[in-house]
Amino acid sequence: MKLNLNIQPLESWFDNGGKPIIISGPCSAETEEQLLETARLVKETGKVNILRAGIWKPRTRPGEFEGIGVEGLVWLDKAKKETGLPTAVEVATAKHVEEALAAGVDILWIGARSTVNPFTVQDIADALQGVDVPVLVKNPINPDLSLWIGALERINRAGITKLAAIHRGFSSFEKSAYRNEPMWDLAIQLKTLAPELPIFNDPSHICGARELIPHIAQTAIDLDMQGLMIEAHRDPSVAWTDAKQQVTPAKLAEIIDNLTLRHSDSDNSEFTNKLNNLRNSIDRVDDLILQKIGERMALVQKIGEYKRDNDVTILQVNRWEEILEKRMTLANALKLDKDFVEKFLELIHSESIRKQTEIMNASKSEVN
Structure with missing residues (x-):
């Protein structure tokens, strides 16, 4: 049974000429200097379409760096004006939505820790009523397709038609090389239920280690996903959050250059x-x-x-x-x-x- 989503085709709100859309930037906005320099380096690659940065960071335990907050939105706006790149930010509350939109953020995404909670998603959906902004919804932490679908439906019913999903892998008790198991079958099931829904892939959070990113990125492209969200930092070794999964902008360019792009069909x-x-x-x-x-x-x-x-x-x-x-x-x-x-x-x-x-x-x- 197909999902009844009222969404606009991706090309109508972000046309990249059929190429994968690349979203990149630091896991966290740490300082104004760090964000601006990373944004410049990302822009210089010529490979990135959208600049991302974590402003609010939901951490597993208190006391860890939980994001710079509203101040970082000012820095992100400066980066946007300097590079010309549209910006994307994760939102986890209605207040985040209001503050991000007021600061001119172009694209919002809902993180895995929020998607898992229908109350949180509904609060965000209520804050989005009457707003025309693209929203990307990450899969929930646990492998529950219904929760993912439910979050997409709630956002869609709020009037958001520029809608896409982000596949970032799922938590598993089984030990493996990945931070989060890809469980590609769940992303494929979602695509089957909603063929018109764009799906991006987040290799950074699936891998948890930068060395594995090229393989996962290529697999996502081979499965006809519309884009990639890859975290990039000017110097990942000193990143305040998720240092092991971030790449330098130069490495990002190398990963994108080495992707083999395939067509979903052939005229032959x-x-x-x-x-x-x-x-x-x-x-x-x-x-x-x-x-x-x-x-x-x-x-x-x-x-x-x-x-x-x-x-x-x-x-x-x-x-x-x-x-x-x-x-x-x-x-x-x-x-x-x-x-x-x-x-x-x-x-x-x-x-x-x-x-x-x-x-x-x-x-x-x-x-x-």
């Missing part, structure tokens, strides 16, 4: 015909997969009935371990990704358990 008829043939083959394989899953579940039902009639427990740990061992051996021979196959088997197993539990809980009179 030979390419289109071959692609359609391959897609048709995939469709046939998908149909077979679903057919086989249906056959498997029919067998699961028979097993569930047999266990119920003989008072045998649903879960047979040894059998599950046997399935995993055999299937993983086959998956390895087929050169399939281990984690993918394991997750797939766990989904199938969970559905089998659910189906058998349903059978177990049904009385014999209901069955007969």
